[in-house]
Amino acid sequence: MIITSLYAGLFAILLLCLTLNVVRLRREHKIGLLDEGNIVLRKAIRMHGNATETIPILLILMGLAESNAASPLLLHVVGSVGFFCRVWHALGIAKSSGVSKGRLFGMLGTFLVILFLAVFNIVCALI
Template sequence: MTSLEAAALWVGLNALLLIFLSARVGSVRMKHKINLGDGGNDAMTKAIRTQGNYIEYAPAAIGGLVLLALLNAPVVGIHLLGGVFFFARVSHLLGLGMGVWPMGRMIGTVLTMLTLLVTGLWLIWTALV
């Protein structure tokens, strides 16, 4: 597997996660008959924020993976960053979005920031060296 193929795997998995998060928003909208906004409904607010939070961070993480792959970063590095980011976002979903893992939101947030930090520093290092 090349680094670009590894990045493609994680981009694909993240695309599926986004579809799932978006479907959850639509499902909660239909269940509670909320056409626009959150309607003051806690479940709707959580679904919207879980999807929105993902959308806020995923472009930088996914873009970073693709750039690192294009710069021939090692496959194992792509898998580590991609895997940790994906685990982070699923953890966040389980914590905030679904409320089934109370620590999930915090773990997801910390691991998301960690993957962005490592990705950003790695890209800067690669550009300057």
């Protein structure tokens, strides 16, 4: 699972950056729990939360696809698209107070990668 390991490392760094951003904002605004109505902190919490909700299943499915002999090219495509969509989504939330192209396309791309990997693994299990 060499290829999945690469993307697991990249996603871990992304999650660490998102976590440190929340910690920084909590310290800056002296907020220990929840967000106390602070919109900037609320957005940072959602950027981190949404990433933690989608990255684990994406990596699990990617690792399974790799163990099911998916081609290296396919794994790099889904890994890089998934990673850039997560970054795009986080930036979309950070830069906008409502719906944004980054948020929309970042989430849509993430969903499509997860759906593709899910179907790929189901097909591999059935044949």
